[in-house]
Each structure stands twice: as C-alpha cells, then as structure tokens.
Amino acid sequence: MISRLQKKYALSEQGAKDLFQAIVYSVLANISLMLPVALLAIVLDGMLPVALGTEDKMSGIIWYTIAGIIILAVIFIFHYQQYTKAYIGTYDESERRRITLAEKMRTLPLSFFHERDISDLTSTIMGDCAGFEHAFSHIVPQFFGALISTGIVCVVLLIMNWKMGLALLWVAPVAFAIVILSRKWQEKLGKKYMNARLTLSEGIQECLETVQDIKACNQERSYMEKLDAKMDAAEKAQISSEMVSASLVTTGQMILRLGLATVIVVGSSLILKEQISLFTYILYLIAASRLYDPLSGAMANMAELFGVNLQVNRLKEIQEYPLESGQTEYRTNGYDITFDHVKFSYEAGKAVLKDVSFTAKQGQVTALVGPSGGGKSTVAKLAAKFYGLDSGKITLGGIDIAEIDPVALMKDFSIVFQDVVLFNNTVMENIRIGRKGASDEEVIAAAKAAKCHEFIEKLPQGYQTVIGENGSTLSGGECQRLSIARALLKDAPVILLDEATASLDVDNETQIQEAISKLVSGKTVLVIAHRMRTIEAADQIVVLDKGVVAESGNHDTLMNQNGLYRKLVDLQTEAANWKLV
Incomplete structure (x- = not known):
C-alpha cells in the first residue's frame, strides 16, 4: 500500500x-x-x-x-x-x-x-x-x-x-x-x-x-x-x-x-x-x-x-527525467578536444551541426568564428557535454566524453559565456564560486589578472560589496570581467570563452586578452568571438557556416585563401571605418 x-x-x-x-x-x-x-x-x-x-x-x-x-x-x-x-x-x-x-x-x-x-x-x-x-x-x-x-x-x-x-x-x-x-x-x-x-x-x-x-x-x-x-x-x-x-x-x-x-x-x-x-x-x-x-x-x-x-x-x-551518467573517475592522455563528425540538433529534424570535425590542441588557442547561427556557441556547449549528440563523437584527451559523468567532467572546464550570471552576494563570493575554498588572496589575484581589481577597490565596501541580483549595480563590462575572474580562479585545464570580451571597451578588451594569454600555457583554450581582431593571434581558427566546418587554419593562411574568413574580416574592417556624415 x-x-x-x-x-x-x-x-x-x-x-x-x-x-x-x-x-x-x-x-x-x-x-x-x-x-x-x-x-x-x-x-x-x-x-x-x-x-x-x-x-x-x-x-x-x-x-x-x-x-x-x-x-x-x-x-x-x-x-x-x-x-x-x-x-x-x-x-x-x-x-x-x-x-x-x-x-x-x-x-x-x-x-x-x-x-x-x-x-x-x-x-x-x-x-x-x-x-x-x-x-x-x-x-x-x-x-x-x-x-x-x-x-x-x-x-x-x-x-x-x-x-x-x-x-x-x-x-x-x-x-x-x-x-x-x-x-x-x-x-x-x-x-x-x-x-x-x-x-x-x-x-x-x-x-x-x-x-x-x-x-x-x-x-x-x-x-x-x-x-x-x-x-x-x-x-x-x-x-x-x-x-x-x-x-x-x-x-x-x-x-x-x-x-x-x-x-x-x-x-x-x-x-x-x-x-x-x-x-x-x-x-x-x-x-x-x-x-x-x-x-x-x-x-x-x-x-x-x-x-x-x-x-x-x-x-x-x-x-522521472532521465539523468546523464558516466565515469566519475577517469584518466585522460592530455586535454586535446576532438570533434569527430559531430551532428547535433536542438529540435528533431532541424540540425544545427551537420558534420563538424576538428581538434583543439592542448597548449593552443582554437578560435571559432563564422556567421551568426553557424553553431559556434553550440560547439562550445557540446564540448562541455551540456547536450547529448545526435551522432559522432567528442573526446577529451582520447576519452569519449559521453562515457564521463557530466559533474566530474566540469572539473576540467573553466567557462565564460556571453550571458553572464552573477549572484546577489559580495564580489568576493561571486568570484570564489570558481573554486570553493579559495583564499581571499587567491580571489584577489584572479581579480587582478582579469583586470577587475581597480574598479572593485572603488566600490563602497570593496570586495565585500553586495552587487545585487545578477550584478544589477555593475556595468555589463564589469560583470563580464568578474565572470572571467571566476573562470581564471578555477584554473582548469580547459578554458571555454564564448564572447568573453563582448561587453568590454577596446581598452579593457586588450587588457583581458593579455591576462588570458598568460594563462594559455599548457591549457586547451576554445574561444568564440565576433570581433576578428581579437582572435588574429589564435593558433587555429575554425570557420563554421551552416553547421559545417567551412575553413580552418591560422589567420594568415585563411586570409590568403580568400574565402569566408577573409570576407568576414573585410566586412568588419569596413564596419569599423563607418562614421556619421
């Protein structure tokens, strides 16, 4: 009964x-x-x-x-x-x-x-x-x-x-x-x-x-x-x-x-x-x-x-919704991320990724670019196993991530998405979410690396200032820098940056890129950006269009190919030179 x-x-x-x-x-x-x-x-x-x-x-x-x-x-x-x-x-x-x-x-x-x-x-x-x-x-x-x-x-x-x-x-x-x-x-x-x-x-x-x-x-x-x-x-x-x-x-x-x-x-x-x-x-x-x-x-x-x-x-x-499961203990051979003929759709019959294959190597920066709706953000989310695949395989250090428990997998990822989420808590605790138990000194060091320290010091209570729901008392750029500081504090071997500098002005964007560059050594970095100038120095640029890899290579190689990447760069250069008359 x-x-x-x-x-x-x-x-x-x-x-x-x-x-x-x-x-x-x-x-x-x-x-x-x-x-x-x-x-x-x-x-x-x-x-x-x-x-x-x-x-x-x-x-x-x-x-x-x-x-x-x-x-x-x-x-x-x-x-x-x-x-x-x-x-x-x-x-x-x-x-x-x-x-x-x-x-x-x-x-x-x-x-x-x-x-x-x-x-x-x-x-x-x-x-x-x-x-x-x-x-x-x-x-x-x-x-x-x-x-x-x-x-x-x-x-x-x-x-x-x-x-x-x-x-x-x-x-x-x-x-x-x-x-x-x-x-x-x-x-x-x-x-x-x-x-x-x-x-x-x-x-x-x-x-x-x-x-x-x-x-x-x-x-x-x-x-x-x-x-x-x-x-x-x-x-x-x-x-x-x-x-x-x-x-x-x-x-x-x-x-x-x-x-x-x-x-x-x-x-x-x-x-x-x-x-x-x-x-x-x-x-x-x-x-x-x-x-x-x-x-x-x-x-x-x-x-x-x-x-x-x-x-x-x-x-x-x-x-009763089925849970994702997998190995909680696993050992990878490095942290290369490989997409092997990946196909994915949010809704049945509407493929977002049709056939995507590339490798983001450890110790290098791999940039994803392409027209809006090409699947860049989806690729980043799939790399962290936020969704299951329709077909194909994604591996981390040679291990299929489908076999790894999602919670265990996230220990190896630091992520900054374009939609920043902050909590109604102090600045210190919002950054500390990146690594529970981190000391105040480690939090401040991450904030300095993300170029947050200067504006935090100007807040009424400094690092103890409560910033409101979703950072309502801060500007969009300040919120995004706190999110970056959180990811840097985690210090995971894989870093995903989805439009991480979208809300920053040119001055701050340059500083953030310098901070990120210091942390690339020995890590796998996957960057998504619409501003082409932000990823010119990337080791590999993967151009996504209509759910497939249209081109790949470094900046100079892609510019010489005169393809989609060159077209996107030219369009942004033209837009940057636009002015009111």
Whole structure:
C-alpha cells in the first residue's frame, strides 16, 4: 500500500508512510464521530426501562456520562493524530519534495532546460508544490478516510437491515457516478486553466525582464493590453474549470439528500407493516443525518483530486527525467578536444551541426568564428557535454566524453559565456564560486589578472560589496570581467570563452586578452568571438557556416585563401571605418 501511494503521488518513502497513517486516522476519526450516534441509540433504548421505573435513573445517567466522556476522549485522540499526520507530515514532505526537485534539477542535462520554460519550472516548484501541500493536508487523506469509513458504516447498516440500508445508500453510487463520469471533461478544463496560467506567468516574467526595452520603445500601453488579455484568459479558464466542478459536485450533493427522503418513505412503510421497530427507524434517520456529510466532502475532494493529478504529473516529469551518467573517475592522455563528425540538433529534424570535425590542441588557442547561427556557441556547449549528440563523437584527451559523468567532467572546464550570471552576494563570493575554498588572496589575484581589481577597490565596501541580483549595480563590462575572474580562479585545464570580451571597451578588451594569454600555457583554450581582431593571434581558427566546418587554419593562411574568413574580416574592417556624415 505504501509503495503504491509512493508511486502514484511521487512521494518519498516517509511521505507515503505519513499519508497512509493520515488515511488510517481519518478513517478512525470519521468512525469515532458515529460513536455519539451509537450512544444516543443506547440512551433511547434505555429510556423505556427508566420511564417504567424498573431501573435506577441515577445509575443510568452516570454510566451514560462516563461513556460520553470516553467517546469525547477517543474523538480527540483520533482527530489529533489525523491532524498531525495529515498536516505536519505533509509540510515535512513538501520540504523534502522541494529539496529533492532542486537536487534533481542540479543534475539534469541542459537539454531539459531547453525543453522547459523557466516560468513553467518556477510554477512547478512554487505553485504546484503549494498545491501539493493543500491537497495532501486537506484533500487526499480526508477523501480516502471518508470513503473507507463510510464503507464500513454502510456494511454495518446493510447487515442490520438491508432494506433500510438500501434506502439510505442508493443515492451514493448515483451521486459519485456524476462526478466520476465527467472526469475527462474536468481534466480538460483543468489543463486549459493550467496552460493559461503558465502563459500569464511567462508574460509577467517577460514584462519584468524587458521593462527597460518596453519603456524605451514607448510600448507600455500596448504591452499591458496584451498582458491584461492573458490575465482575462487565465481568469476565464479558472472560472470555467471551477464552475463545472462546482456544478457537478452540487448536483451530486443534491442527489445525496434524496436519500433522507427515501429513508423516511421506506422506513414509514416498514413500520406500518411492523417489519422494523420505531427505534430502528430513528437509528437510520440519525445515521442519514451523519452519513451524508462525509460523502458530500468526499465528492468535493474527488473533484479536486482530478486537478491534483495534473500537478503530480508535472512534478513526476521532473523527478522521472532521465539523468546523464558516466565515469566519475577517469584518466585522460592530455586535454586535446576532438570533434569527430559531430551532428547535433536542438529540435528533431532541424540540425544545427551537420558534420563538424576538428581538434583543439592542448597548449593552443582554437578560435571559432563564422556567421551568426553557424553553431559556434553550440560547439562550445557540446564540448562541455551540456547536450547529448545526435551522432559522432567528442573526446577529451582520447576519452569519449559521453562515457564521463557530466559533474566530474566540469572539473576540467573553466567557462565564460556571453550571458553572464552573477549572484546577489559580495564580489568576493561571486568570484570564489570558481573554486570553493579559495583564499581571499587567491580571489584577489584572479581579480587582478582579469583586470577587475581597480574598479572593485572603488566600490563602497570593496570586495565585500553586495552587487545585487545578477550584478544589477555593475556595468555589463564589469560583470563580464568578474565572470572571467571566476573562470581564471578555477584554473582548469580547459578554458571555454564564448564572447568573453563582448561587453568590454577596446581598452579593457586588450587588457583581458593579455591576462588570458598568460594563462594559455599548457591549457586547451576554445574561444568564440565576433570581433576578428581579437582572435588574429589564435593558433587555429575554425570557420563554421551552416553547421559545417567551412575553413580552418591560422589567420594568415585563411586570409590568403580568400574565402569566408577573409570576407568576414573585410566586412568588419569596413564596419569599423563607418562614421556619421
């Protein structure tokens, strides 16, 4: 049972145990609420001897009072245990789930994040996990508890008198059938609402990220109208989903109440025929007043469970996504990077790299150039095993990187991408991310090598200055230099630089190139740059065009070939000489 709950709702083992115990105590709590009904029946049954004077009145009252106190204690104990397991257990499981999701995403390949939008993932971690808390504290235990406890009571009532039992219970399957048979309809509307909510979330995130451009283009009114339309669509989808569920549940609950009428009619008929006693008739009337409430609650919970399944499935997609694996311990013969007939595509049927072969040798600088969209950044990402290949092979020191664990492989790479990521922390800690445990002196040395030291010293608290989310208090060039310092601190045998000098002015760019040149010795350096002058001194230049290697060689060789590289250099020279007239 525990393993089934664990699999169905993507729970941890402890979470499944807590849920099972919550269901058990929900059953006991619901059954305990029938004990006062039983006591009332006993009291009514005992009233006749007291009225006739054949039994001591005071003695009966004492025993009934003691029994009532015991029943209250039992009700309190079961409800307390049910609350502890359902609520406290759920919140503990929610904590474990968020940590598990974070750990899972830390080990997922980048292809997963290419397939999923960031706002979608944020919605899953925050919104779906919050929905999980509500579902497993307020819905799931109560639903199963109500069904099981009601089923037990129903069996007892049918055994006592099957005619009165049927009169009381015939409405239950009819009412539940209305909700169950409309499940696909409700799930369809639930998915529609979820998609509308995700679209709205994406719109809000986009608005926050691009607010500067929106204002600069004077598009506030136009953009807000589009965002309002997304809000209206999400609101409409939510209302439609909830209206349908509420209508079906209300209809079912109305049908449940017909059971009381049938109990009255059938019970009156059986009394007239002297087939049941007045006491039995009253007992079933009392049972009807108590039994339909948990069934009504179970019906409402069932409708919510359909939505819960959508959230659980979204969480399962992350938890069950296949991980990349490989050797955690490996020994390379140097650090040459070789691309051997590599083919790759982000989307099936749309090849980004069609047939790429070259070798970036250790101790040399290999530059990747070419028109935009030629696959330069993709090559750098594939070298670090951010994605799996469609075909071909990439080796590091003679070892196929497909056989190496991605986390272990990254120990040999220092990477600076054109999109710099900094954290809302101090300058010192942002650089120290490159190598955990590095001393302050080592961090400062890396900053000096990356030409950061001078502007860092001018900050309010120097290296202890908190730079805001993604370096919001720094310029683009300063952010990029910190990213370079981080990579230099790591001091890995392979360095990947993707547009590493894109945000730097000419003066700083020259200084950074000098700093990088000092670190090339004995390392494999792969550089991507649009500015041709930045890679003129590279040992090897690989020209990529339309997913293939169009040319390769050093600067002088490629210039003499009069091919694509020469054309790109000439175009940039012409652009550099352009001026306003």
